[in-house]
Amino acid sequence: MSIDLTEDTITKEVQSTFDGCHDPRTRELFVELVRHLHDFARETRLTGDEWFTAMDFLERVGKITTLTRQEFVLLSDILGLSVLVDLINEHHGPHTTDSTLLGPFYVEGRPEAPNGADISGGVPGTPLFFTGRVLGPDGGPLSGVRVDTWHSDGEGHYDVQQEERLHGRPAMRALLTTDDDGRFWYRSIAPRFYPVPVDGPCGEIMRAAGRSAMRPEHLHFRLHADGYRPLITMLFRRDDPYLDQDAVFAVKRSLVVDFVHREPGTAPDGTEVGEPFQTVDWTFTLTPAGPERRP
Secondary structure, three states: OOOOOOOOOHHHHHHHOOOOOOOHHHHHHHHHHHHHHHHHHHHHOOOHHHHHHHHHHHHHHHHHOOOOOOHHHHHHHHOOHHHHHHHHHOOOOOOOOOOOOOOOOOOOOOOEOOOOOEOOOOOOOOEEEEEEEEEOOOOOEOOOOEEEEEOOOOOOOOHHHOOOOOOOOOOOEEEEEOOOOOEEEEEEEOOOOEEOOOOOHHHHHHHHHOOOOEEOOEEEEEEEOOOEOOEEEEEEEOOOOOHHHOOOOOOOHHHEEOOEEEOOEEOOOOOEEOOOEEEEEEEEEOOEOOOOOOO
């Protein structure tokens, strides 16, 4: 290893320390990461105080991150990295449902629910009835597809943001399975637009930039089926006022849908509802699994 390194020689020296990587892809990623980090520091003439500020910021991102609050994921989201990675990798066919980012509120510990279940967890709000269907690229129904779904309540809060009020129980999230016709359906409550969490380090970025922290109203879905590529996506309310200023850049026109307002009466599942409610109906199309795509 060389000594007396200079601003112009240190980058190649650091890159060379990855020559012993057993995996070529690991070496490529770290070599390029070092190059871009060093170029950034040189181009911006990064000061020592700015470096300390950045290290302190990352430390605080780590400290506030928990199993139910993914501040590092949120940081990736608000910087557009999450959507960029999706755009690089998710090239489906012309009739496949578009993907988008996962978001920081997905959790593994969600309850399984039968079709038709009320997944609201008892949280009050405007009743919402969702009916969905999952198809293959040939238009045929896909049975046995595992469908994760989760969303906020009518005030824009997820269950993991209300653990004390909900006593730690999950709400407005479930894992369902499509039937022989590729259908799944559930009852819940209508979600609401909301700001991304701004009480942590990521909020400092939003305020410093003078950016809107708002996310338009949406429902999350994650679909898994043997022989098909997993799909992570969202459905956005068509008349939401924040469609064109999503803080995490996730809105796609193909994912904008109608949340239909209904007067009291018969819901899609045949139940009688004594108050106004909303319905959403959507068909998802999956892509067959193929070889892993590398750049």
